[in-house]
Amino acid sequence: MMNKNFLKLEFTKEDSYIHLDLSDNFSTDDPLFDELAFYLGGLEYHHQKDSATIHLTTLEKLEILCKKAREYADEESEESDKYEQVKVLVSNDKYYLDSSLALANAYDSIELIQNNTLKVSLDNKFGAIDLLGNEIIPIKFDDLYMLANDLIYASDNNAISLYTLDKAEEFHDLEDVLENDVFSYQQSYFWLKNNNKWGLFDHKLNQIIPFRLEYDYCELLSDDVKENIYIKVFKDGKCGLINGLLNIDLIKLDKDIEDILVNHRKNFLVKKHSAPDVELGILDLDKNSNKLRDLN
Structure with a gap:
């Protein structure tokens, strides 16, 4: 039993x-x-x-x-309870960590961005160090900020890198990064773009969909990627809906579709440019025949 x-x-x-x-x-x-x-x-x-x-x-x-x-x-x-006291000294417009264990490096600015992580700048470049002054992210980026818990976004010369505090650099030379918050009670997902293709990752940068979606923009509409991966996609002014896991069209790209909204878990509202909102029936996918069934 x-x-x-x-x-x-x-x-x-x-x-x-x-x-x-x-x-x-x-x-x-x-x-x-x-x-x-x-x-x-x-x-x-x-x-x-x-x-x-x-x-x-x-x-x-x-x-x-x-x-x-x-x-x-x-x-x-x-x-x-994980926070520790950080003291910063200022001398001649330079900032130093005040600790007997810290390395005596000078910075143009020091900012606490996450528990034991400090964002530092030098000569208009940004990086990150720990409370002992050890370098976590090299000071070479034009912009740097916390994207999510333990996830740091850094960009330089239009190239984007993502770092996790426990695994160091995860991705580099990305073209774009978009956060996708499906529902507020869940962790965010992230769309990463590389070689003009989008891939989907969870908040710990575990891959859900590899870099294979060639669209201008993607948005996850599912609230449970273990069950269904419904993705709203845009390309060349057209909008559609796909199953990202099976990589098949549920609603083909259509220039007349302005937007696709979630009404219920498998029920979508299609907003068209030239007509009032038209509600579709529940979309159900037969994985064997790759056909859609209207349950209404």
Whole structure:
């Protein structure tokens, strides 16, 4: 018999309130929480009212959101414990780290950008060092900033490099980098462009789709890349929708399409230049025959 990991949600109703107890193994990283959070989302409001699988009262929703808030508070507390005091000395318009362990290098500016990482500049070039003065990123870039947690964007002469604090340089000579925040409760995804082709990566720069999409612009519309990878694409003034994993067209590029919006998880709203909004049925992909089925 297959082992199952049960998540316990116990509701206790009193005269004036409803109390929700969650089991210790109830984690917001569990797929079940994603389902609950999804049904709480405004995009699913109308669908949720008719759903027979999950129905939560306002108080129950607040209990779940409060648990999420407590977890965030714990995470913030853990992060704050990682910070160390940094002292900077200024002499003759130059900045130095004030530490017996730090290397005695002079900089034009020093700025804390992430926990134990300092952005430094010298002769109008930027780089990054740790609190001991050790170089993390060479001081050779025209621009440098935190793109996400542990992810640093650096550009020089129209070429872009991405660095992670734990793995050093990950990519270089990129043509463009775009952040794709599908839903606020999930980590962002990133589109990287190299040799005029886009690739999709998660927030840790793990590859989801290799550099193969030859479009002017790509935007991930899926909220779960493990299930479906729906991507809105633009090229030569045309808009369409593809399945990025299978690399097939779901809605072919069309100059009359102005935009494609998510209505529900597999339900899209096509906005045309010359006509009112036309709502498509639920798109379902038969992976064997590569055909679309309209479920409406």
